Amino acid sequence: MAEAHQAVAFQFTITPEGIDLQLSYQALNQIYLSGVRSWKKRLSRMRNSLIKGVFPASPSSWLFVVIAILATMYMRSDPSMGLINKIQQHLPLSLHVSLSAQGQTMVSALVFSTLLWLSLILALRFCLKLLLSYHQWMFEQHGRVSNVTKVWVTLLSLLSRRKPLLYSYQTSLPHQPVPAIKDTVSRYMNSVRPLLTDPEFKRMTELARDFESNLGNRLQRYLKLKALWATNYVSDWWEEYIYLRSRGPIMVNSNYYGMDFLYVTPTPVQAARAGNTITALLLYRRKVNREELKPSRVPGTVIPLCAAQYERMFNTTRTPGEETDVLQHWQDSEFIAVYHRGRYFRLWVYRAGRLLSPREIEYQIQKILDDSSPPQPGEDKLGVLTAGERIPWAQMRKRYFSSGVNKRALDYIERAAFFVTLDDDEQGMKGDDPVGNLDRYAKSLLHGKCYDRWFDKSFSIVIYKNGKSGLNAEHSWADAPTVAHLWEYTLATDAFQLGYTEDGHCKGDIEPCLPPPQRLIWDIPSEVQEQVGRSLALAQAVADDVDCHVFPFRDFGKGRIKKLRISPDAFIQLSLQLAYYRDRGGFCLTYEASMTRLFREGRTETVRSCSNESSAFVKALENGESEDRCRSLFRLAAENHQNLYRMAMTGAGIDRHLFCLYVVSKYLGVESPFLKEVLSEPWRLSTSQTPVQQMELFDLKNHPEYISLGGGFGPVADDGYGVSYIIVGEDMINFHVSCKHSCSETNSHRFGAQISKALQDNLALFCPDTKKSSS
Numbered sequence: 001m002a003e004a005h006q007a008v009a010f011q012f013t014i015t016p017e018g019i020d021l022q023l024s025y026q027a028l029n030q031i032y033l034s035g036v037r038s039w040k041k042r043l044s045r046m047r048n049s050l051i052k053g054v055f056p057a058s059p060s061s062w063l064f065v066v067i068a069i070l071a072t073m074y075m076r077s078d079p080s081m082g083l084i085n086k087i088q089q090h091l092p093l094s095l096h097v098s099l100s101a102q103g104q105t106m107v108s109a110l111v112f113s114t115l116l117w118l119s120l121i122l123a124l125r126f127c128l129k130l131l132l133s134y135h136q137w138m139f140e141q142h143g144r145v146s147n148v149t150k151v152w153v154t155l156l157s158l159l160s161r162r163k164p165l166l167y168s169y170q171t172s173l174p175h176q177p178v179p180a181i182k183d184t185v186s187r188y189m190n191s192v193r194p195l196l197t198d199p200e201f202k203r204m205t206e207l208a209r210d211f212e213s214n215l216g217n218r219l220q221r222y223l224k225l226k227a228l229w230a231t232n233y234v235s236d237w238w239e240e241y242i243y244l245r246s247r248g249p250i251m252v253n254s255n256y257y258g259m260d261f262l263y264v265t266p267t268p269v270q271a272a273r274a275g276n277t278i279t280a281l282l283l284y285r286r287k288v289n290r291e292e293l294k295p296s297r298v299p300g301t302v303i304p305l306c307a308a309q310y311e312r313m314f315n316t317t318r319t320p321g322e323e324t325d326v327l328q329h330w331q332d333s334e335f336i337a338v339y340h341r342g343r344y345f346r347l348w349v350y351r352a353g354r355l356l357s358p359r360e361i362e363y364q365i366q367k368i369l370d371d372s373s374p375p376q377p378g379e380d381k382l383g384v385l386t387a388g389e390r391i392p393w394a395q396m397r398k399r400y401f402s403s404g405v406n407k408r409a410l411d412y413i414e415r416a417a418f419f420v421t422l423d424d425d426e427q428g429m430k431g432d433d434p435v436g437n438l439d440r441y442a443k444s445l446l447h448g449k450c451y452d453r454w455f456d457k458s459f460s461i462v463i464y465k466n467g468k469s470g471l472n473a474e475h476s477w478a479d480a481p482t483v484a485h486l487w488e489y490t491l492a493t494d495a496f497q498l499g500y501t502e503d504g505h506c507k508g509d510i511e512p513c514l515p516p517p518q519r520l521i522w523d524i525p526s527e528v529q530e531q532v533g534r535s536l537a538l539a540q541a542v543a544d545d546v547d548c549h550v551f552p553f554r555d556f557g558k559g560r561i562k563k564l565r566i567s568p569d570a571f572i573q574l575s576l577q578l579a580y581y582r583d584r585g586g587f588c589l590t591y592e593a594s595m596t597r598l599f600r601e602g603r604t605e606t607v608r609s610c611s612n613e614s615s616a617f618v619k620a621l622e623n624g625e626s627e628d629r630c631r632s633l634f635r636l637a638a639e640n641h642q643n644l645y646r647m648a649m650t651g652a653g654i655d656r657h658l659f660c661l662y663v664v665s666k667y668l669g670v671e672s673p674f675l676k677e678v679l680s681e682p683w684r685l686s687t688s689q690t691p692v693q694q695m696e697l698f699d700l701k702n703h704p705e706y707i708s709l710g711g712g713f714g715p716v717a718d719d720g721y722g723v724s725y726i727i728v729g730e731d732m733i734n735f736h737v738s739c740k741h742s743c744s745e746t747n748s749h750r751f752g753a754q755i756s757k758a759l760q761d762n763l764a765l766f767c768p769d770t771k772k773s774s775s
Contacts, residue, residue, distance in 0.1 A: 048165055048291045055168040056128055056159045057121050065120070066113040073109060084108045124159065125172050131156045132303070133174040135598070135650040139643070153302075160302050165291035169304040176234060176599035177651045178227045181216045184657045187647075188678065191608040191654060194587050194615035204677070211674035219664045219672075226660075232601035234656045237663050239603075243476035244318070244325040251387040251455045252542050252714040254475045256724075257445035258487045259709035262429060262552060262734070265467045266495045267504040270422065271369055273467040273494075275362030275506040278336065280493035281418065281461070282355055284486055285314045289332065296485070296597070296693065305597035309478035313486060316458040317414040318474055320394035327477055330415050337416035339452055340368050341424065342380025344520040346412045357508030358498055368517050369422060378524025381532050384451035387542075388535030400528050409520040419460040421452050426466040438550040439748075442712055442736060445470040446546065450539040451532075459483060467504075479604055480711065481595065485693050488708070492697035495706060546714055549737045549748035553756055556763060559730030564766050568727055569645070569689055570638035573609045574617065575762050576723060579754035580685055581618045584745065588684035591716070594648040596656075605653035607644050609687065613637035621761070631765050684720030688713070692728065700729050712736025719743045721751055733759075 050059055072079045088108040095104060137149045185208050193201060227233040243254060267273050287293045288310050296305040315330045334350040345368050349356050356364070385393045401410045413419065427441040445462060447453075453460050459473040473483045501507060558568040573592060581587060590609040596602035617633040647653060662675045690710040698706055710726030715738050722738040735755060739746035 044290055048167075052165055052168050052170075052291075054121050055164060055172075056124050056162055057117075058162055062114065062117045065117045066110060069109055069113045069116070070106075073105075080112050084112050087111050127155075128159050128169075128172040129174055131159065132169075132172060132598070135646075138646045138650060157302055160304075164295050164304075166288065166293045166295055166307050166310065167291055169295055170307065170600060173304070173306055173598070173600035175227065176232050176596060176602055178220070178224050178233060179652055179657050181212055181220050183652070184654055185212045185216070187652075187654050188658065191611065192589075194610060194612055195589060207674040207677065211672055215665070215670060215672050216661065219661045219668070222664045222668070223657075223660055232599060234596075234660055235601045235603050237660060238656070239327075239476055240324065241659075241663060244327070245323070247390045249388055249539060249542055250318075250390075250474065251447050251450065251453075251539060252546055255446070255455055255472055256475060256480060256711060256713040257442065258471045258473070258483065258711035259441065259445065259550075260428065260469045261491065261495075261705075262707045262709045263705040264495070265428060267500045268467040269362075269500075269504040270463055270465050270467055271362045271366040272358075272500060272505045273469055274365045274420065274422065274461075274463040275358040275360075276494040276498045276500070277461060277463065277469055277490060278349065278361050278365075278420065279355070279358040279498060279506075280490040281486070282349060283493060284489050285332070285417065286355075288313060296481075298598075299691075299693075303598070305595070306600055306602050308601045309482040309603075312477045313458060313482070314417050315415065316477055318456040318458075318476060319414065320390045320397055320456070322391050322394045325390060325476070328414065333415050333417045335412070335416055336418055336420055337413040337454070337457075338365070338368055338420045338422065338517065339383065339454070340371075340422040342375030343368075343371070343373065344379065344382075344409065344413065344522075345517040346416070346520060347420075347517045348515060349417070351511065351514065356514075357510070358506035359508035360510050360514060362506040363510050364514065364517055365422070371517075371519075373519070376522050376524070378529040378532065379522050381451040381536055382522070382524065382528075383454050384532055384536045384539055386455040387447070387450045387453070387539040389538065392531050392535060396528055396531050400525060405521045405523050409522050412520055413454060414456070416457070419454040419457040421448070421460060421462045423448070423452065423462055423464045425464055426468070427464045427470075428466065428468040430466075435551060438709075439548050441468070441470070442548040442550045442738075443543070443546060445472055446548065446712070446714060446738075447539070447543040448472075450536060450543055459486075479593070479595070480688065481691055481693065484690055484711070487711075488692070488694045488697060491706075491708065492694070496697070496699075545740045545742050547739050547741050547746070547748045548712070549752045550709065550712070551735055551737075551752050551756075552709075553733045553735060553759060554731065555756075555760060557729060557731040557733055558727050560763065560767075566635070566638050567642050570641040571762065572689075572725060572727075572733065572759070573641055573687070574614055574634065574637055575755060575758040576685065576687060577610060577614045578618050578621065578758040578762065579751060580721070581622065582758070583751050583754045587615050587618075588720070589681055590685040591683040591687065592645075593688040594645055594653070596649060596651060596653075598649060599651060604656075605648040605651075606655040607641070607648045608654065609641060609644075610685075611637065611640055611644070613640040621765075627765060634762065634765060682717040682720065684717045685723065686713075686716040686720065687723045687725075690724060690726040692726065704729070707732065708734075710734050710736065712738060715739050715746075719745060721746060721748070723751075723755075 054061070069079055078084065084105070085108070088104050091104060091107065095107060099107065131152060134152055137145075137152065140146060140149060189205060189208055192204065196204060223233060230236065246254065266276070293310070295307055297303055298305065312327065312329045315333050317328050319326050319328050335346050335348045338345040338347050347364055347368070349361060385396060397410070401407055423444070425444060427437070427444055429438050448462070453462070453472050455472065456474060458477055459471050462470045462472065471483070471487060473480075499507060561568045561571045577587070577590070587610050592607040592609045594605045594607045596605050613633070614637045617630065617637045620633050621630050658675060658678050662672070662679050665672050665675060692708070700706065707728050708726060710724060712724040713722050715722040718740055720739065724736040726734045728734060735752060737748040737752050737755070739748050739751070
């Protein structure tokens with residue numbers, strides 16, 4: 001609609017007296033205000049670029065250096081040791097003619113001061129990079145900090161005193177190191193020992209030894225060369241080969257979801273919840289653009305984490321290709337795409353450069369909800385193309401959506417800030433079956449009806465009829481902690497900052513004559529409709545096969561676990577190992593996601609949670625060995641798990657290194673039996689913790705009901721489990737379990753019960769009173 005408003009700004013008619021030019025001053029004012037907003041953004045980016053460029057110094061420090069140099073020169077001293085005179089000799093001839101000798105000296109001093117200032121900045125950034133390359137602090141026991149680490153903390157705190165912007169640390173973050181082949185192979189063999197029989201382990205040892213002494217060194221040389229040249233030797237290949245080159249459906253298999261508050265729905269009015277949620281998301285985008293977000297840090301420290309994943313959060317879409325998909329990112333869109341009852345709409349969220357108020361967005365959303373027009377032929381289930389296989393979607397897009405009205409409509413969706421679904425269902429923990437409703441809520445966010453989400457968008461927001469909300473995120477552009485940070489801000493801003501009136505509507509005023517939401521126009525041929533039918537059949541089969549179970553564990557939380565001086569994450573992971581052993585009668589290769597964002601453009605690494613130590617503990621407990629013995633083995637396994645986690649975070653993991661070696665082998669056209677076997681091993685237990693990063697946004701003491709449910713994902717292996725968990729407050733852990741109905745050996749509810757029992761049994765080892773009370 002903005003194009004229409006701009007078009008009527010200039011109208012003319014041809015009369016006998018000539019051309020009668022008619023100007024719409026209101027429309028011209030709208031254009032002027034939009035331009036002002038655009039220029040403000042440009043100036044803000046220029047200012048941020050300057051501040052980032054000189055961090056950890058400040059732009060004002062240049063003036064300090066200049067004054068110091070001029071002051072010393074005034075005292076008849078030459079701080080430059082003759083360099084100022086040399087600069088003066090090489091000044092352009094025009095300056096020699098136009099300036100006096102004193103003026104030339106002043107210009108030369110300014111040039112020297114600027115060069116000195118830039119040199120000091122480079123030195124400070126180099127020092128900061130060296131400091132951020134130190135990771136020994138992570139391996140020291142709590143309360144036993146070495147003198148080296150104490151000095152390191154002091155120096156890092158001094159260099160971090162200035163208020164940094166979101167991306168201030170990016171160029172100072174170290175590059176991710178390439179581990180030694182020998183170390184990676186040794187760690188790998190240690191990780192698979194509890195999973196293999198003696199003959200299998202002997203055979204694998206021979207394959208590993210042959211790889212290490214022959215092909216491995218050749219592949220490693222290429223990988224080290226890439227590490228010298230590339231910003232991160234893992235991330236670009238990980239994005240391309242793990243995500244973008246996958247030709248199967250990304251719905252369920254790759255995308256993941258995030259849920260609303262567990263106990264609270266801030267308003268039952270669907271349009272109002274949409275108004276506040278959309279506003280909060282756009283306020284977050286503004287903070288990202290202005291770099292006003294505080295840089296993410298390791299919890300409880302001043303150590304920064306890479307912020308590169310924030311860059312593609314909004315205005316981003318995954319577009320399909322026959323061989324590989326592509327991530328496309330555009331400049332800020334002033335509109336969002338909305339789906340409701342089979343119709344697609346473009347909704348402008350800015351008016352003359354001003355973000356609409358929550359009440360205005362609610363008003364616009366209500367117009368969509370009240371719109372009774374039917375979908376155009378083939379429009380209602382068009383979104384299922386993003387849920388099916390990628391090659392048919394790429395072919396349809398190239399042939400039928402590359403020109404005309406279809407391209408225009410598709411552009412509006414793909415270039416939108418994000419995607420919103422107004423769902424006619426009601427979800428949440430409600431009614432007579434609250435746990436069952438949570439399971440249905442999870443499935444709805446994970447795949448919906450398969451056609452009512454746009455799975456290619458960086459994220460899609462879902463607003464349900466009863467005011468409940470959630471999101472579905474595409475995985476290739478970022479990992480869950482980045483999306484969780486966005487979602488935490490959105491929930492907190494919606495509930496505590498924006499708020500609602502007593503009757504559940506958004507606050508704010510409505511400007512008259514807002515342009516209405518624009519229906520997208522399609523011309524869907526029969527060939528596309530036939531492919532939609534095929535994609536829907538495939539996607540529906542994938543969705544129907546997913547078995548989801550979401551349950552809050554309220555018996556205890558991290559408060560009780562920390563009193564035992566045990567890491568809560570290690571406690572939960574050992575409980576998952578015990579639960580899986582009881583569920584399946586054995587151990588399996590276990591994936592726990594860890595971050596590598598201590599490094600520039602770092603993403604994730606795998607912690608292999610099933611270890612010799614964890615399996616020894618589980619066997620001892622199940623064989624009825626003494627409690628003292630089990631407690632000792634538990635603590636040993638927990639400490640080993642923490643060490644594995646630290647190694648993964650500091651670039652000494654196993655799986656990303658082996659993955660990159662495998663990619664190099666494919667480029668060279670050589671086969672490695674060792675790498676082929678390693679990369680084909682299934683992760684039957686895939687786990688991830690959703691971190692709570694902004695607890696300051698939630699006042700759980702005064703508002704304990706505002707507890708996040710976290711989010712989850714689909715199973716990685718056909719015969720395995722996907723488990724996501726979020727540690728909320730001191731006394732609750734929320735779990736999301738998924739598997740497939742088609743596997744007779746897995747059941748999400750059964751495994752959820754095993755997890756609860758394992759947690760209770762592990763606590764009872766250290767707190768016998770717990771066992772008595774539970775029995």
